[in-house]
Amino acid sequence: MFLQLPFQFLPQLQQTVLVINTVLLLGALIVVELVYSETPKEKRQHLKYFAPLLLVLIGLLIFAAYKQVGSS
Amino acid sequence: MKVRTLNMKKPNPKAYWRSMISKVKSVGNWLHKIFSPIWNFLKKLVRAIAPAWKNSWVMLLMVLIMAIAQLTLLWRPIVGIYFNAGALAILLGLAVGLERIRQLAISVAIIPVSTMVVLSIPQTTTFARMVVFYDAVLILGLVYRFMFTLEYPLQNTHLKLKEYAFSLSLMAVAGEILGVTSYLMLRHHYVFGTTPLPMVAASVAVFAFAEETLFRGLIQQRAMQVMPPLQAALLPTLLFTFTSISTVTLLAPAFSLLLGAALALAYYQKQNLVLTGTINALVKLTYVGLMASFVFR
Numbered sequence: 001m002f003l004q005l006p007f008q009f010l011p012q013l014q015q016t017v018l019v020i021n022t023v024l025l026l027g028a029l030i031v032v033e034l035v036y037s038e039t040p041k042e043k044r045q046h047l048k049y050f051a052p053l054l055l056v057l058i059g060l061l062i063f064a065a066y067k068q069v070g071s072s
Numbered sequence: 073m074k075v076r077t078l079n080m081k082k083p084n085p086k087a088y089w090r091s092m093i094s095k096v097k098s099v100g101n102w103l104h105k106i107f108s109p110i111w112n113f114l115k116k117l118v119r120a121i122a123p124a125w126k127n128s129w130v131m132l133l134m135v136l137i138m139a140i141a142q143l144t145l146l147w148r149p150i151v152g153i154y155f156n157a158g159a160l161a162i163l164l165g166l167a168v169g170l171e172r173i174r175q176l177a178i179s180v181a182i183i184p185v186s187t188m189v190v191l192s193i194p195q196t197t198t199f200a201r202m203v204v205f206y207d208a209v210l211i212l213g214l215v216y217r218f219m220f221t222l223e224y225p226l227q228n229t230h231l232k233l234k235e236y237a238f239s240l241s242l243m244a245v246a247g248e249i250l251g252v253t254s255y256l257m258l259r260h261h262y263v264f265g266t267t268p269l270p271m272v273a274a275s276v277a278v279f280a281f282a283e284e285t286l287f288r289g290l291i292q293q294r295a296m297q298v299m300p301p302l303q304a305a306l307l308p309t310l311l312f313t314f315t316s317i318s319t320v321t322l323l324a325p326a327f328s329l330l331l332g333a334a335l336a337l338a339y340y341q342k343q344n345l346v347l348t349g350t351i352n353a354l355v356k357l358t359y360v361g362l363m364a365s366f367v368f369r
Contacts (some may be wrong), residue, residue, distance in 0.1 A: 004263075015155060049175065052219075056185055060188065
């Protein structure tokens, strides 16, 4: 009935997710660069659809950096 | 002494291969005669049912990858995280490569992204974790609904005041019945622990709105643009079921399947989020209300 994350939280999970998030973000930015930089401007109007998801991933990257600075 | 020689024919490889080829051809003709009507029948059958299964592979693939991600999270979270990220990468890949399912793939991708958000911002209680999860779903869902429906206002979702009066009361009854069913199935598996009941009651209404925004307002609506109605209704229902899996009980995903099917049917009939949101919110509020009345007294 409710959306669930079916496990208990561990700090190790948080570290792993933040690293994976960085890898995904870099992959997404490389795809954007390779696929869309050669596409004419009028054909890449839909690029805006990916913006909110990328913003969330960038937000998590900033959070990961903040955590690193805070712990050092 | 005369040596008696056998009058043996010299083997002729050409003749041998010719005879072999003719035999294979005759077997081939025989098989063709038998199987060609069956093959033609199958081709006609596929052509006949193809429109009903248009883009259904998309539905199956999305359900499969999300199910694998969720089940591996349940089995071993540290492995499940990688599958969750893989699911996100596949969905974004589909969105980049296939224009016709781009909006649908992006809508489904909200689930793994929200999972990553919750895992990055840890919370101490289940309730707090669910609040963060639903907040991420709601914010991304609202942003994408706004972006996808900017170009064309959906006139067929508009109801008059009289229709609202009739439909809302009907949906309220359906919500109450499903809420009582959820209480009967899940009264021993309350997930919010010691969180104050007024706070839970206020939150579950928002949870219902977030679920409807994502599953019906985005996923089912986008799926109805690219696949037949049955598959379009199956997709959010199965995704809703798999994202409700918990370590505590199998009754939770079973009830989610029932609720998801009812909501998908209601959305298919009216395509109005107010109506499906009413059912969902009343189911959750009835469940919490009955728990407060009979279990936490």
